[in-house]
Amino acid sequence: MSVQELEKIFQAKIDDEVKIEPKDWMPEKYRQNLIRQVSQHAHSEIVGMLPEGNWITRAPSLKRKAILLAKVQDEAGHGLYLYSATETLGVTREQTINELHSGKAKYSSIFNYPTLTWADIGAIGWLVDGAAILNQVMLTRTSYGPYARAMVRICKEESFHQRQGFEILLVLSRGSKEQRAMCQDAVDRWWWPSLMMFGPHDSDSTHSDQSMKWKIKRKSNDELRQNFVDMIAEQVKVLGMTLPDPQLTWNVKKEHYDFGEINWEEFWNVVKGNGPCNKQRLDARKKAWQDGEWVREAAAVYAEKRRARQQVAA
Numbered sequence: 628m629s630v631q632e633l634e635k636i637f638q639a640k641i642d643d644e645v646k647i648e649p650k651d652w653m654p655e656k657y658r659q660n661l662i663r664q665v666s667q668h669a670h671s672e673i674v675g676m677l678p679e680g681n682w683i684t685r686a687p688s689l690k691r692k693a694i695l696l697a698k699v700q701d702e703a704g705h706g707l708y709l710y711s712a713t714e715t716l717g718v719t720r721e722q723t724i725n726e727l728h729s730g731k732a733k734y735s736s737i738f739n740y741p742t743l744t745w746a747d748i749g750a751i752g753w754l755v756d757g758a759a760i761l762n763q764v765m766l767t768r769t770s771y772g773p774y775a776r777a778m779v780r781i782c783k784e785e786s787f788h789q790r791q792g793f794e795i796l797l798v799l800s801r802g803s804k805e806q807r808a809m810c811q812d813a814v815d816r817w818w819w820p821s822l823m824m825f826g827p828h829d830s831d832s833t834h835s836d837q838s839m840k841w842k843i844k845r846k847s848n849d850e851l852r853q854n855f856v857d858m859i860a861e862q863v864k865v866l867g868m869t870l871p872d873p874q875l876t877w878n879v880k881k882e883h884y885d886f887g888e889i890n891w892e893e894f895w896n897v898v899k900g901n902g903p904c905n906k907q908r909l910d911a912r913k914k915a916w917q918d919g920e921w922v923r924e925a926a927a928v929y930a931e932k933r934r935a936r937q938q939v940a941a
């Protein structure tokens with residue numbers, strides 16, 4: 628079959644909402660675009676464990692510690708599903724991880740900000756997981772089968788994460804004057820970086836057009852960001868807190884909230900590696916990879932021994 632014929636079959640599947648599976652023919656650019664997005668998503672989950680991991684030993688009670696441990700472990704699981712999904716596209720996990728460590732692959736800008744107080748753990752759950760869910764619910768319908776299926780499970784866990792974050796902030800918002808101030812300070816610091824998670828404006832997004840045509844993405848960066856603002860602007864009222872944006876107002880005509888402009892200079896600066904914690908995050912990942920070398924070696928030797936034993940028994 629010619630490439631044109633294969634492309635026609637591929638596009639017909641996309642149009643008919645039939646998932647593309649690993650062994651199906653796919654255009655090389657589709658494969659490369661997915662490797663990029665899914666691996667960066669995997670890296671985000673893994674690097675995303677670091678800001679919260681910072682608070683496991685300092686959680687204010689045993690119950691809070693157990694909940695946070697479970698959440699951080701969930702993020703590790705998400706990273707592993709997503710690395711596996713990336714492998715189905717024909718790259719090894721080592722290649723993918725090397726790209727993170729060399730600085731070639733990106734991960735979400737949000738994880739380059741520090742977690743200064745316990746309220747930050749609440750703000751991450753509510754705002755960061757909240758933004759992640761909106762984006763990931765759309766991805767449960769993405770055109771590549773393994774990615775879509777990984778997203779279904781991830782979204783279930785993310786909604787627990789978001790609720791636990793909101794509940795942390797709700798307790799603080801009903802606490803002492805100091806606790807309320809800590810809550811407001813965390814909301815103030817995490818609000819704008821959370822809006823940046825959705826990526827550049829549609830007009831500046833390099834991949835959106837093609838990704839929408841291939842149904843990798845179903846909603847644009849600006850569309851999802853607007854959904855997020857509309858949701859959070861209402862939820863913040865329950866906390867009795869405010870969002871740090873004087874331009875945030877309900878637009879009756881549009882039936883959406885208007886909001887101020889994001890500081891795109893800050894966003895690109897963080898994406899390029901110059902955010903407050905970029906170096907710290909990458910150093911931590913590289914160290915974890917080096918420290919884990921003996922575990923990977925032992926697991927490989929054990930797997931080989933098992934395989935040899937099974938061969939003898941067969």
Ligand code: FAQ
Nearest residue numbers: 668671672675702734735736759823824826832833834835
């Ligand atoms: N940070 O053309 P677009 C989570 C890059 S998971 C850094 O619009 P696209 C769970 C982009 O890669 C959070 N870089 O790109 C959790 C591209 O550069 P490239 C992660 C960004 O792919 C919670 C360039 O800018 N979620 O939080 C960012 O069409 C709590 C141009 O951008 C996902 O990864 C950014 N924010 O749209 C874990 C979801 N935005 O690659 C722990 C899957 C854009 O050409 C604790 N990903 N860039 O070098 C997506 O949906 C998309 O990739 C977007 C970006 C929407 C993020």
